[in-house]
Amino acid sequence: xxxxxxxxxxxxxxxxxxxxxxxxxxxxxxxxxxxxxxxxxxxxxxxxxxxxxxxxxxxxxxxxxxxxxxxxxxxxxxxxxxxxxxxxxxxxxxxxxxxxxxxxxxxxxxxxxxxxxxxxxxxxxxxxxxxxxxxxxxxxxxxxxxxxxxxxxxxxxxxxxxxxxxxxxxxxxxxxxxxxxxxxxxxxx
Amino acid sequence: xxxxxxxxxxxxxxxxxxxxxxxxxxxxxxxxxxxxxxxxxxxxxxxxxxxxxxxxxxxxxxxxxxxxxxxxxxxxxxxxxxxxxxxxxxxxxxxxxxxxxxxxxxxxxxxxxxxxxxxxxxxxxxxxxxxxxxxxxxxxxxxxxxxxxxxxxxxxxxxxxxxxxxxxxxxxxxxxxxxxxxxxxxxxxxxxxxxxxxxxxxxxxxxxxxxxxxxxxxxxxxxxxxxxxxxxxxxxxxxxxxxxxxxxxxxxxxxxxxxxxxxxxxxxxxxxxxxxxxxxxxxxxxxxxxxxxxxxxxxxxxxxxxxxxxxxxxxxxxxxxxxxxxxxxxxxxxxxxxxxxxxxxxxxxxxxxxxxxxxxxxxxxxxxxxxxxxxxxxxxxxxxxxxxxxxxxxxxxxxxxxxxxxxxxxxxxxxxxxxxxxxxxxxxxxxxxxxxxxxxxxxxxxxxxxxxxxxxxxxxxxxxxxxxxxxxxxxxxxxxxxxxxxxxxxxxxxxxxxxxxxxxxxxxxxxxxxxxxxxxxxxxxxxxxxxxxxxxxxxxxxxxxxx
Numbered sequence: 001x002x003x004x005x006x007x008x009x010x011x012x013x014x015x016x017x018x019x020x021x022x023x024x025x026x027x028x029x030x031x032x033x034x035x036x037x038x039x040x041x042x043x044x045x046x047x048x049x050x051x052x053x054x055x056x057x058x059x060x061x062x063x064x065x066x067x068x069x070x071x072x073x074x075x076x077x078x079x080x081x082x083x084x085x086x087x088x089x090x091x092x093x094x095x096x097x098x099x100x101x102x103x104x105x106x107x108x109x110x111x112x113x114x115x116x117x118x119x120x121x122x123x124x125x126x127x128x129x130x131x132x133x134x135x136x137x138x139x140x141x142x143x144x145x146x147x148x149x150x151x152x153x154x155x156x157x158x159x160x161x162x163x164x165x166x167x168x169x170x171x172x173x174x175x176x177x178x179x180x181x182x183x184x185x186x187x188x189x
Numbered sequence: 190x191x192x193x194x195x196x197x198x199x200x201x202x203x204x205x206x207x208x209x210x211x212x213x214x215x216x217x218x219x220x221x222x223x224x225x226x227x228x229x230x231x232x233x234x235x236x237x238x239x240x241x242x243x244x245x246x247x248x249x250x251x252x253x254x255x256x257x258x259x260x261x262x263x264x265x266x267x268x269x270x271x272x273x274x275x276x277x278x279x280x281x282x283x284x285x286x287x288x289x290x291x292x293x294x295x296x297x298x299x300x301x302x303x304x305x306x307x308x309x310x311x312x313x314x315x316x317x318x319x320x321x322x323x324x325x326x327x328x329x330x331x332x333x334x335x336x337x338x339x340x341x342x343x344x345x346x347x348x349x350x351x352x353x354x355x356x357x358x359x360x361x362x363x364x365x366x367x368x369x370x371x372x373x374x375x376x377x378x379x380x381x382x383x384x385x386x387x388x389x390x391x392x393x394x395x396x397x398x399x400x401x402x403x404x405x406x407x408x409x410x411x412x413x414x415x416x417x418x419x420x421x422x423x424x425x426x427x428x429x430x431x432x433x434x435x436x437x438x439x440x441x442x443x444x445x446x447x448x449x450x451x452x453x454x455x456x457x458x459x460x461x462x463x464x465x466x467x468x469x470x471x472x473x474x475x476x477x478x479x480x481x482x483x484x485x486x487x488x489x490x491x492x493x494x495x496x497x498x499x500x501x502x503x504x505x506x507x508x509x510x511x512x513x514x515x516x517x518x519x520x521x522x523x524x525x526x527x528x529x530x531x532x533x534x535x536x537x538x539x540x541x542x543x544x545x546x547x548x549x550x551x552x553x554x555x556x557x558x559x560x561x562x563x564x565x566x567x568x569x570x571x572x573x574x575x576x577x578x579x580x581x582x583x584x585x586x587x588x589x590x591x592x593x594x595x596x597x598x599x600x601x602x603x604x605x606x607x608x609x610x611x612x613x614x615x616x617x618x619x620x621x622x623x624x625x626x627x628x629x630x631x632x633x634x635x636x637x638x639x640x641x642x643x644x645x646x647x648x649x650x651x652x653x654x655x656x657x658x659x660x661x662x663x664x665x666x667x668x669x670x671x672x673x674x675x676x677x678x679x680x681x682x683x684x685x686x687x688x689x690x691x692x693x694x695x696x697x698x699x700x701x702x703x704x705x706x707x708x709x710x711x712x713x714x715x716x717x718x719x720x721x722x723x724x725x726x727x728x729x730x731x732x733x734x735x736x
Contacts, residue, residue, distance in 0.1 A: 010551040016476070017557040017568075024567025027593040040587065051583055107455060113675035120669070125583040132722040 041140075042151055044133050048164055051126050055119060055171050062115045062178055064089055069108055069185050072097065109186055116182050119175050123168065130164050137161065217336050218322050225318045225343040228600070229311040229352055234303035235603075236610045239707035240649070242355040243636035244269060246306050248281055249292035250640070257281075258289045265639045271652025271672060271679070273444075282444050287395040288357035306355035314352025314359035318342050320366045321534050325541065328373045329500045333548075337559065338541030344563045346596035347471050347526075348533040350710035358710075361400045361531040364393040368404075369535075372412065373503070376428075377421040387428045391435040398445065399521060400531050401436070407513020415495065415506045453522050460519040466580040467526050468515060471590070471712050472536040474568040475576075477543055481508060504542045507535045522673070526711050567593050582713060584705070586720050590712040599717040609719055611727065612707030615664070616641045618699060618729065627661035630654070630687075632680045633670060634707065648680035656683070659691050663730040667703035684730075694730040703727040 025031060032039055068086055087094040097104040137157055141149070150156055238246050247267045248258040260267045260275035267281075268274055274283030281289070291309050299305025318339050325335035342348060351358040371386035394401040412419065469475040485505060487494035496502045511532050518528050540562055548555025561568045570593045573579040581591035590596055612634050619629060619642050628645045629638060635649030647654050650670065665684045672678055688694060702723035706714055 010554065013547070013551065013554045014557065017554055017561060020561060020567050020571045021557065021565075023571045024561075024565055024593045027567075027571070028595070029587045029592075032587075047583065110453070110455060110675075117671050117675050122583070124669070128724060129583050135722045 041133065041136055044129065045151060045160060048126065048129055048133065051122060052167055055122055058115055058119050059171060059174055062119065062182065065108060065112050065115065066178060066181050066185065069112065112182055113186055116179060123172055123175065127168060130161065130168060134161055218339060221336065221339050221343055222315065222319060225315050228343065228349050229314050232604045233307045233311055233353060235607055236708040237303055237613050237616055238306065238355055238637050238640060239612055239709055240634055240636050243640045245288055245292050245355050246640050247636055248289045249296055250301060252289055252293035253296060258286055264645050266651060267636060269650040271650065282442060285395045285397060285439060285443060287392065288360060291360065292355055307353055310355060310359045311353050313363045317359060317362050317366060317534050320363065320370065321537055324366060324370050325538060331500060334500070334541050334545045337544050338538045341540050341562055342534055342537035344597055345533055345537065346590060346600045347712040349600060350715055351527065351530045354710050357396045358527060358530040361393060361396045362534050364389045364396060365404055365531040366534050368393065377419055377424050383424060383428060387431050390432050394436045394439055398443065399528055403514045403517040403528065404531060406517060408510045410513060411506050411509035415502055456522050457519050460524040463524045463580065464515045464518055464529065466578065467529060470569055470573060470580060472529065472532060473539065475572050476568065477540065500542060504539050507539055511535060526713065564595060564597060566590060566596050588718040589716060603717040608716065609701055610707050611701065611704040612637045614699065614701045615727065619644065623662060629662040630660040630680060630684060631664040632666045632678065632684060650678055652679050654679050654683055659687055659732060661732045663687065663694065665728065667725050668705040688730065693733045695733055697729045697731055699727040699729060701726060
């Protein structure tokens with residue numbers, strides 16, 4: 001092993017560890033609040049955005065699965081061929097339907113329940129997170145801290161929170177609409 | 190002999206003895222054990238048992254009464270699986286009995302207290318720290334490696350949290366270590382080591398059979414690969430037959446066949462993701478795992494690349510065991526971090542070895558790595574944050590182990606300042622407000638109430654709740670709970686139904702947050718410091734006509 005490699009290896013290892021050390025230090029709540037007072041708020045805003053994105057995907061999936069199972073109930077004769085549309089949407093389930101309708105049904109009902117309850121949970125958690133963001137922003141703004149009016153990209157934080165509230169209400173409503181349809185199918189299991 | 194020497198030497202001998210004693214007391218391992226003892230034993234009863242601990246405690250109390258773990262004591266039923274855990278005689282047949290009997294023995298000696306219930310397991314956690322040191326020192330003669338490994342385990346806050354529970358976690362970890370100690374201690378030639386190996390494995394089964402299956406199978410395969418010279422066929426077969434004979438009655442008793450029927454293939458990918466995430470987030474930092482993978486990359490295609498140095502070979506053996514363990518655990522439907530606790534000491538040994546290797550390579554990096562691993566969780570979380578693969582719930586806040594922190598500081602803050610535990614507040618409320626003979630229906634934390642109060646407590650995760658009349662008290666917790674089949678729990682459904690149909694209940698809003706769990710040790714869930722913005726308060730419904 002050459003001396004140069006050893007030297008650069010030592011340098012890289014130490015630099016990597018120092019980088020982790022520095023990043024960790026800056027993320028300690030006490031230091032983070034001192035040096036980057038808005039960072040935690042922005043982190044939570046990003047987290048909420050990510051959760052909304054996940055909820056949207058799961059709602060789409062729930063809606064599609066409900067339609068798929070309703071379609072299955074309407075066309076469940078054994079001579080039905082594989083549906084091209086559903087094969088693209090649910091490749092595993094559609095292949096399984098042709099091989100074993102019983103296992104197909106159980107697995108899909110399980111997935112349906114899991115998605116529905118996962119969505120209920122996520123919406124409840126997200127509501128708590130949005131309330132948390134609201135309380136934090138309100139308390140900071142009450143101390144005349146103008147930094148909290150906008151996020152780092154210049155968008156008004158109150159506007160973001162308002163959008164979150166609207167989005168949450170619409171997703172919650174959508175879930176409420178889908179729940180009875182889903183339960184109807186689940187009860188057939 | 191010179192008369193002067195003759196006069197002085199006895200005094201020198203006495204001084205030497207005293208100095209030796211002081212040296213022993215101040216030896217690094219003695220200091221580590223003393224720190225470990227403080228961290229494990231101080232304020233052990235600061236917070237009451239939470240639901241899972243209370244299950245063990247209630248069963249142990251019934252052992253003192255009936256001699257066997259019964260799920261029914263004439264007033265309350267212990268169940269978290271809709272009544273599937275017991276037979277028609279209420280005999281507990283869901284999980285092994287060893288932890289229940291250990292707790293019962295502690296209750297017999299120390300009374301029915303939180304401290305007595307947790308003490309034996311905390312002491313077993315301390316024994317894990319000592320055994321990690323002894324395992325490395327005895328087999329490889331490397332004192333710094335042994336010391337660093339013991340120190341790393343002592344400073345592992347998730348391990349401390351689990352070891353301070355009235356549950357099997359530290360017992361499982363200790364038995365895992367004993368089996369490794371016996372295996373490395375020439376078990377094929379020494380009768381006592383062979384006996385120790387056999388009994389540690391059998392007791393691991395009676396501690397938790399998931400740990401038994403998930404640890405023994407990969408450990409055996411890894412041992413075949415790396416230590417084929419340790420297998421004398423006759424002795425190996427003898428130990429295997431003996432072990433099977435001892436565990437056979439347990440396999441019949443603990444409804445293993447019935448529980449294996451709930452294996453669900455659709456949860457395997459999710460479980461795999463969670464266990465691997467948990468492994469990197471709390472046990473072995475991702476950069477170190479990648480380094481080891483790179484170091485042993487050639488093993489995949491050539492056996493001659495297997496490390497010859499005994500220490501490194503043992504590290505590879507432990508790593509393969511851990512990987513196999515995680516793979517097997519993914520098959521089990523209930524994915525919980527608790528099933529990895531017996532791997533914490535093994536990971537401490539691996540990390541100790543890596544720190545020593547870094548020190549030998551370049552002292553500055555060795556010190557940096559040691560500091561990062563001993564006092565922070567940054568090497569675990571910061572690289573995972575860079576890759577956006579950190580696993581944390583939306584409800585987590587910054588003062589938890591899911592965020593970059595100084596874990597020991599958080600842990601000591603909780604020990605020093607206490608925590609407004611939701612279970613404690615519920616117990617206190619009912620101890621001061623409920624009257625003898627009253628019935629409480631609650632959606633979670635029914636078992637702590639059963640242990641700490643004299644009332645009839647229904648609900649939680651029990652199924653088939655039978656009510657002769659509307660309960661005197663009802664608690665609908667903020668966090669909604671569903672059962673394994675994703676059906677709303679019976680207690681949730683029942684309370685919602687009673688509130689909708691029966692008039693005469695008044696809500697009492699308590700001035701404390703309705704936290705999801707009490708003293709849950711899970712590093713994804715455990716709170717050391719109250720949340721900056723708490724969840725909604727607990728609401729208790731009181732039947733107005735009850736008094």
